[in-house]
Amino acid sequence: MIGVKRQQAYRSQRFLFERFCSRSNMDNLARGADWRTVTDRKADQEQGIPAFAAWELLPGLRVTYTEDYVMGSSFAVAISYLGEESLRTPIAFLSAHPNTLSPEDLITDFDSSSTDPRKMSAAVVRLGLGAPLEEDERFSRRIIQCIGSSEADVRESAVWASMCSEWVGFRDELVRVAEGDDDLFLRELATEAVEKLDGIGADHP
Structure with missing residues (x-):
């Protein structure tokens, strides 16, 4: 599986980057690959609006890039209205991005934050954002651990992570x-997450 269908489009997994050092590299990648810029929005931290950019590879095939200071992450995702197979080219580019974090990087980052609730809150959100398309026990076990945390901020971040992952396996914990x-x-928030996951499950049993 290289994409999941959401409404009328397929999306790839999200490719997370090391902090916010990746925009210039994304611009260089887009220029080198002759992608056309279609959106370039600056961040408004006071309003909580993340920086966002989008490039068109072909009509109906785009790559978007988001810098979200609230979640402490920057990431890119490929979106296609042309079918799942068309995601292969942008996925290859994003996988080779010099700042792309691997699943192992995200897990190591989480494990190294286990003694600091503030760092753990940020790390578990990154696990959810960067989760593979198919459920992975390494990710789900750590997110569930945080859902059961005694720290409210960590529990909140874990609920957000479960929503970002879109894995219906989190439903019972969220209930x-x-x-x-x-x-x-x-x-x-958990009620909203359950409703979101139920909607995904109804569309894609």
């Missing part, structure tokens, strides 16, 4: 949070 967490905001 538990939605029905029993002491934090009202987390209960509401």
Whole structure:
């Protein structure tokens, strides 16, 4: 599997980068590959709006890049209205990006943050954002660990991570949070996550 269908388009997995050092490299990649810039939005940190850029490879095939300071991550994703197979070319480019983090990098980053709740919160979000398209026990076990954390910030980040992963296997854990967490905001967020996962499951049983 190289893409998942969401509404009318296929998307690749998200390719996470080391912090925010990748935009210039993405620009260089786009120029070298003759991709056409279609969107270039600057960040507005006061409004919580991330920087965002998009390039068109072909009509119906794009690569987008996001720098999200709230989540502490930058990432790119390929989106195609031309079918799943058309994702192969942009995936090859993004996989070879010099700042792309591998699954092993994301797991190591998480494990090294295990004694610091603030760092763990950021690391578990990155696990969700950079999760493979198909469920991977290495990722899910760590995200579930954080869903059960005694730290509310870590639990919140883990709920966000589960939403970003789009893995329906998190549903039972999220229902538990939605029905029993002491934090009202987390209960509401988990309820939203369950509804999102149910929608994905209904579209793609």
